[in-house]
Amino acid sequence: MTSTARLPHAFYQRDAVTVARALLGQRLVRRVPREHAPPLRLAGIIVETEAYLGVPDRAAHTFGGRRTARNRSMWRAGGHAYVYFTYGMHHCLNVVADAENEPVAVLIRALEPVEGLEIMRHRRLKARVDTDLASGPAKLCQAMAIDRALDGEDLVTSDRLWIERARRRALPARKISVGPRVGVAYAGPWADQPLRFHIRENPHVSRPR
DNA sequence: CCTCTGATCTTCT
């Protein structure tokens, strides 16, 4: 029997590294209302994450504690969404972690699609194979119809975006691969920190160059 | 397999 219980507030109220590891194997769900039709339900298992550690973390948008119009959601309590727009065309989804006013978050980097595959294929026409549907932070936002309209969303109460518990316990460490974060070479020593986590041998994980 | 490049525009300096 498949559980549909949402991850509770307390799940997110932990340090970003713990949350980044615990999110692996859980199910991200997007509900999209439609006129004259039942709502769409899109879902994918989280297979890759990165932790961003806030004020001291040179790679984080909240480095130095600077608040901007873009990053203000990161100061919210753990369990909210932080969605940003970048490169003039891409959106990326973060899950805010830890306590309110602790501006840390977890970037969701890849999903294994499990519900609404037909819709996702339609939204991702460039993907020749299903392992390319959501194998990157911007790809998954495209597949799941996630944009800035969902910035600041409360994942515990929202009817548009939430995360369900798909596994009872966190994945054992031996099934998680750990390494440096992608695309943050500018961050000095923080670029080398082991803050990227992904499920080992899962074909839906991103393949950065 | 690998490296290089263009796209495209919001955000912040």
Next chain:
DNA sequence: GAAGATCAGAGGG
């Protein structure tokens, strides 16, 4: 005015 928590396609080996 420049850069960016990216992606896709092209070209060469």
